[in-house]
Amino acid sequence: MTVARQVVAGRTYLISRRCTQRLLLLRPDSDVEQIYLYCLGEAAQRYDITLHAFIAMSNHQHLLIRDNRGNFPEFLAHLNKMIAKAMNARLGRWENFWATEQPNAVYLVESDDRFAKLVYLLANPVAADLVDRISDWPGASSLALNLSGRSRTIKRPRGFFRANGKMPAEVSLRVERPDGFEHLSDAEWLATLCKAVREEEERARNDRHAKHRLVLGRKAVLRAAPTDALHTVEPRRRLRPHIACLNPSRRARELTALLVFRIERRDARLRCLAGERDVTFPAGTYCVHGFFHRPPSGSALAA
Secondary structure (H helix, E strand, O other), X not given: OOOOXXXXXXXXEEEEEEEHHHEOOOOOOHHHHHXXXXXXXXXXXXXXXXXXXXXXXXXXXXXXXXXXOOOHHHHHHXXXXXXXXXXXXXXXXXXXXXXXXXOEEEEEOOHHHHHHHHXXXXXXXXXXXXXXXXXXXXXXXXXXXXXXXXOEEEEOOOOOOOOOXXXXXXXXXXXXXXOOOOOOOHHXXXXXXXXXXXXXXXXXXXXXXXXXXXXXXXXXXXXXXXXOEOOOOOXXXXXXXXXXXXXXXXXXXXXXXXXXXXXXXXXXXXXXXXXXXXXOOOOOOOOOOOOOOOOOOOOOOOO
16 A cells, blocks of 8 residues: 555645656657647646646656646546557557556645756756757657747647547647746746756766766657667665655654644544544545545545
């Protein structure tokens, strides 16, 4: 059983999920980009999710989102399902598309944490030595939307989606700056983000130079086959963080609150199993199938 997460409306999360067996099933091309962006835009509209940033690497994805209604697990389940179905249809596959491990969702507590993860997400191709500049990444990325502030219209891809089906003919995709930066003008926000992006690119170059590594390059990324897989040694049994906070005192408070939530949720569940009726689960409880007798007050619950 996975450890319970507290799902609270209004929180910002960094969400990551990788493809099965580290295969390059999201290797960039125009069809893959259209499928990914369409599914992402449709899911965000369906579940009222605010997108702050996104990137589809060849074998995994990263999303930076604000969960406006406390329903990000439903959003993520729908998004991953539609991407998997559409991509498997395109590739002629029938097996699972995503790794069976639980997607990682990290609650970003303060504005500095959100900005740090925004830059981390956008710089993923540079940090992985795939391209020299973030803008060189040929796959789906929110960088252009983050810098321009504009929206993008994505038409429904051909192939898996029926022309007369229930999915919309097109979706509008846009990103917003993370919470905590509303006081900046558009020019100030753009300057702040560009500076951080350039610094991250320069840091990656210096690191490669010091360790005598080379960039794989855009053309080599595009030449890879979806059935290729990474051959590097993958770290195992590492901690899966649920909270990211650069402020030590705030981080301690948030971890304590999460621990209290898990204890209260466990106790409520055990009381249900013991036959007690009318048990109230703590706010932030998302789903405990078969055990709820009434939803917790103040909680966005889908049981």
